[in-house]
Amino acid sequence: MSEPVLKVDNLTIDIPMAQGTLHAVRGIDFELKRGETLCIVGESGSGKSLTSLAIMGLLSKKMRCNAARLDFSGIDLRKQSPRAMRALRGDRMAMIFQEPMTSLNPAYTIGDQLMEALQLHRPVGRAEARARAIELLGKVGITAAESRLSQYPHQLSGGLRQRVMIAMALMCEPELIIADEPTTALDVTIQAQILRLLADLQREMNMAMILVTHDLGVVARIADKVVVMYAGEVVEKGSAREIFENPRHPYTRGLLRCIPVPGKTKPGEHLGSIPGIVPSLIGKVEGCAFRSRCDVAEAACASDVPVRRTGEDHMYRCIHEVQAGAPS
Amino acid sequence: MLMFTLKRLGLAILVTFTVSLLSFSLLFMSGDPASAIAGENASATDIEAIRALYGFDRPFLVQYADWLFGALSGDFGQSYYFRVPVAQLIGERLSTTMLLGVCGISFALVTAIPLGVAAAMRPNSLIDRTALFLSVMGQAMPSFWFGLVLIVVFSIQLGWLPPSGSSTWKHFIMPTVVLGYYAMPAIMRLTRAGMLEVLNADYIRTARAKGASETRVMFKHALRNAVVPVVSLAAVQMGFMLGGSIVVESIFALHGAGYLAWESIARNDLPTVQALILIFSLFYIVFTFLSDLVNAWLDPRIRVG
Numbered sequence: 001m002s003e004p005v006l007k008v009d010n011l012t013i014d015i016p017m018a019q020g021t022l023h024a025v026r027g028i029d030f031e032l033k034r035g036e037t038l039c040i041v042g043e044s045g046s047g048k049s050l051t052s053l054a055i056m057g058l059l060s061k062k063m064r065c066n067a068a069r070l071d072f073s074g075i076d077l078r079k080q081s082p083r084a085m086r087a088l089r090g091d092r093m094a095m096i097f098q099e100p101m102t103s104l105n106p107a108y109t110i111g112d113q114l115m116e117a118l119q120l121h122r123p124v125g126r127a128e129a130r131a132r133a134i135e136l137l138g139k140v141g142i143t144a145a146e147s148r149l150s151q152y153p154h155q156l157s158g159g160l161r162q163r164v165m166i167a168m169a170l171m172c173e174p175e176l177i178i179a180d181e182p183t184t185a186l187d188v189t190i191q192a193q194i195l196r197l198l199a200d201l202q203r204e205m206n207m208a209m210i211l212v213t214h215d216l217g218v219v220a221r222i223a224d225k226v227v228v229m230y231a232g233e234v235v236e237k238g239s240a241r242e243i244f245e246n247p248r249h250p251y252t253r254g255l256l257r258c259i260p261v262p263g264k265t266k267p268g269e270h271l272g273s274i275p276g277i278v279p280s281l282i283g284k285v286e287g288c289a290f291r292s293r294c295d296v297a298e299a300a301c302a303s304d305v306p307v308r309r310t311g312e313d314h315m316y317r318c319i320h321e322v323q324a325g326a327p328s
Numbered sequence: 329m330l331m332f333t334l335k336r337l338g339l340a341i342l343v344t345f346t347v348s349l350l351s352f353s354l355l356f357m358s359g360d361p362a363s364a365i366a367g368e369n370a371s372a373t374d375i376e377a378i379r380a381l382y383g384f385d386r387p388f389l390v391q392y393a394d395w396l397f398g399a400l401s402g403d404f405g406q407s408y409y410f411r412v413p414v415a416q417l418i419g420e421r422l423s424t425t426m427l428l429g430v431c432g433i434s435f436a437l438v439t440a441i442p443l444g445v446a447a448a449m450r451p452n453s454l455i456d457r458t459a460l461f462l463s464v465m466g467q468a469m470p471s472f473w474f475g476l477v478l479i480v481v482f483s484i485q486l487g488w489l490p491p492s493g494s495s496t497w498k499h500f501i502m503p504t505v506v507l508g509y510y511a512m513p514a515i516m517r518l519t520r521a522g523m524l525e526v527l528n529a530d531y532i533r534t535a536r537a538k539g540a541s542e543t544r545v546m547f548k549h550a551l552r553n554a555v556v557p558v559v560s561l562a563a564v565q566m567g568f569m570l571g572g573s574i575v576v577e578s579i580f581a582l583h584g585a586g587y588l589a590w591e592s593i594a595r596n597d598l599p600t601v602q603a604l605i606l607i608f609s610l611f612y613i614v615f616t617f618l619s620d621l622v623n624a625w626l627d628p629r630i631r632v633g
């Protein structure tokens with residue numbers, strides 16, 4: 001097996017707040033190889049975006065980020081200077097954000113912004129950068145690419161802007177692409193197109209991809225690995241097949257109320273909602289954070305919860321060894 | 329862009345006409361112009377003679393049209409006090425005021441924008457507090473007092489700069505600082521607020537995600553967007569500065585149009601006052617028009633529909 005592109009071990013992110021420290025991300029780990037797609041699912045506030053930003057080195061200065069390991073293609077990201085991180089960002093690792101309407105600079109043309117992404121990292125002239133921009137716009141399915149270059153973001157629809165964002169992220173052919181809910185803000189009909197595009201490009205360019213999404217149908221279709229996050233923790237992770245066929249954690253089961261099977265679930269099917277609210281992560285968090293919403297919680301859930309493994313690459317956190325009750 | 333420019337131009341011309349009408353009416357707002365010219369002890373026949381001589385007996389609109397056509401060809405009539413054509417009088421003085429205005433606004437922009445950016449980059453830091461202090465001082469201190477302090481320190485005590493007159497560039501340093509400092513606080517605070525807002529924008533995060541350096545993020549991606557409202561403010565400030573230059577020109581005895589306005593008001597020299605109001609208003613209209621164009625150029629959402 002090849003060397004992983006990304007290896008995250010015990011990543012924690014603390015945010016100092018007026019009321020105390022918010023433990024937004026609490027010791028997560030996963031790894032990802034070239035050509036693989038890892039999907040992160042979990043309700044909002046579970047720390048998916050912060051995890052993505054931490055990998056990119058884009059957390060704001062007031063947040064404290066620690067990890068036992070944060071390796072990217074053999075580079076220890078924890079030890080990189082801001083300048084070295086800048087050199088990696090946009091070149092070897094790139095990110096696509098949730099808000100296509102506001103993620104492009106309103107003052108510059110699409111062409112300027114695309115070309116900048118290449119010229120920041122490669123000693124190429126304008127003509128070459130322009131040619132590359134046209135090529136990428138074609139790749140993301142934008143017609144009349146050449147005339148788009150002189151347009152401004154406000155002249156494009158949300159779907160087109162997100163395609164431009166994807167093109168921009170791919171200008172330097174990164175090894176790792178992180179897409180943080182890239183379609184949440186778009187029309188349902190556009191969502192499927194954009195996700196299919198991302199999946200195709202990932203395969204074509206043989207990138208490692210982290211996709212944060214709510215769309216379980218998409219997860220079922222394109223994920224190699226799935227990480228389920230809850231309240232800043234990975235509550236379950238494993239190969240996509242394992243997670244869909246053999247979910248162990250009560251939260252995962254709740255999400256998969258009707259378990260989709262790879263290839264059978266239609267795109268656009270959303271995570272089932274589970275009643276209850278996420279506990280506050282300010283101050284010390286003890287026991288299983290899911291217990292206030294869990295059907296099978298017991299007294300033991302209030303203290304340390306064991307990490308369990310089934311099979312080679314399937315892990316979950318629960319006091320129950322084999323989940324009580326048949327899969328619903 | 330062409331449509332935009334034409335629309336703004338049309339608006340500017342409309343405003344100019346309104347202003348010209350108002351400044352002309354001024355002649356009649358302050359009482360009977362003929363008795364004003366004749367002086368306090370004039371007889372009724374003298375006043376009538378003056379009324380006929382100056383044409384005050386004609387209908388208002390005829391007088392206005394007459395004045396407007398004259399003004400369009402650069403003829404603003406005779407100054408009652410100096411007894412020379414108003415156009416000549418103003419022509420001699422205007423260049424001084426314009427020079428002072430341009431220097432003043434440049435000084436304000438050159439100090440306010442970098443200070444505003446620096447303050448926004450590190451809120452509550454030493455530089456932010458210094459900027460705040462300077463801007464509060466700028467607002468609290470009356471221009472004439474600040475001007476006098478400068479004269480006492482730099483002319484009388486240190487002897488570095490001439491206290492009055494307008495013959496060399498050295499004469500313009502203190503007036504520029506006083507006039508510019510008057511406009512600086514508002515521009516600085518708007519730059520700071522604009523930068524703080526823009527720095528939270530998603531496209532700033534995108535720029536960082538591309539690997540842009542902090543300097544590039546600040547100046548290419550943030551300032552360009554934050555500066556749009558600053559341009560409009562600068563145009564308005566420029567208008568206020570024409571008013572401010574009346575004070576500054578009197579303190580430093582710079583014989584510019586501002587000083588002339590003060591003299592003419594004091595002497596009831598109505599044709600000169602009318603012409604100055606029209607010209608100052610025209611400046612204001614032109615600044616606003618230009619700032620609209622600059623804004624359209626800076627912000628494609630205005631320019632490209």
Ligand SMILES: Nc1ncnc2c1ncn2[C@@H]1O[C@H](COP(=O)(O)OP(=O)(O)O)[C@@H](O)[C@H]1O
Nearest residue numbers: 015022024042043044045046047048049050051
């Ligand atoms: N800039 C911030 N300041 C304070 N708290 C934040 C900030 N960003 C995120 N958080 C908190 O961190 C937690 C995780 O956020 P996030 O990673 O955005 O979640 P997700 O992407 O899974 O919806 C949330 O509780 C959120 O309120």
Ligand code: SF4
Nearest residue numbers: 288291294301318319
């Ligand atoms: S540890 Fe307890 S509360 Fe948490 S998921 Fe398992 S059973 Fe439910």
Ligand SMILES: [Mg+2]
Nearest residue numbers: 048049180181
């Ligand atoms: Mg998020």
